[in-house]
Amino acid sequence: MAKVAIVLADMFEDVELTSPKQALEQAGHETTIIGTKAGEQVTGKSEGTTVTIEKAFTEVSPKDFDALLIPGGYSPDHLRADDDALAFVRGMFADVKPTFSICHGPQLLVNADVLNGKTITAVKQVAVDVKNAGATFVDDEVVIDEPHKLISSRTPADIPAFDQTIVDKLAEWQN
Numbered sequence: 001m002a003k004v005a006i007v008l009a010d011m012f013e014d015v016e017l018t019s020p021k022q023a024l025e026q027a028g029h030e031t032t033i034i035g036t037k038a039g040e041q042v043t044g045k046s047e048g049t050t051v052t053i054e055k056a057f058t059e060v061s062p063k064d065f066d067a068l069l070i071p072g073g074y075s076p077d078h079l080r081a082d083d084d085a086l087a088f089v090r091g092m093f094a095d096v097k098p099t100f101s102i103c104h105g106p107q108l109l110v111n112a113d114v115l116n117g118k119t120i121t122a123v124k125q126v127a128v129d130v131k132n133a134g135a136t137f138v139d140d141e142v143v144i145d146e147p148h149k150l151i152s153s154r155t156p157a158d159i160p161a162f163d164q165t166i167v168d169k170l171a172e173w174q175n
Helices: 014-026 075-079 083-094 106-112 124-132 156-173
Strands: 003-007 032-033 041-043 050-052 067-070 099-102 144-147 149-154
Touching: 003 014, 003 156, 014 032, 014 067, 014 099, 014 156, 032 124, 050 083, 067 083, 067 106, 067 149, 075 106, 083 106, 083 144, 099 106, 106 124
Parallel strands: 003 032, 003 067, 067 099, 099 149
Antiparallel strands: 041 050, 144 149
C-alpha cells in the first residue's frame, strides 16, 4: 500500500482533508500530515477540526512517500510562501508521484511552478492562476491528467467522486 503525504497548514477546508484521508486509509494506505512545524496544531476553517502536524517539511523527503494530497481552504495559500513546502512539492512532481489536489490546492502547485503542460481543475477563482502557470483548466467534477498522475477536483460538493477516483487510480498506478 502507498504512503501518502498530506500537506497542511492552518485554515484548511475540513472535509477536503478528512474525507480523502479517511478514504485512503480505508483502502489500506498510510497517511502522514506534513507542515511547517512538527507538533503544531492547525485548525479547519469550516468545522474547526484540529489536526496535529506529524512531520515538518525539513524532516521528510519526497522519496519517503508514494503520493501527495493537497486539501484546499486557506492552507495552500499559507504553504505557497514556504520554501520547504515548495521544494517538497517539486520533488514529488520530479518523481512523477500521484498528486491529488482539491479546491484551492492548486495555489501551492502554481507557486511550486509544476503546472506547465498539465490539465487540472480547481475552484473557479483559481482558474486564472492555473492558466497563467501554463496549465489547461477544465471545469469538471474530477480531472485526471494521466501522464502526470495528477488528479484534481473543484469543491467539497465533488468529494465523493474525488475520493473514489483517488483510491481507484492510486491502486491502478501502484500495479
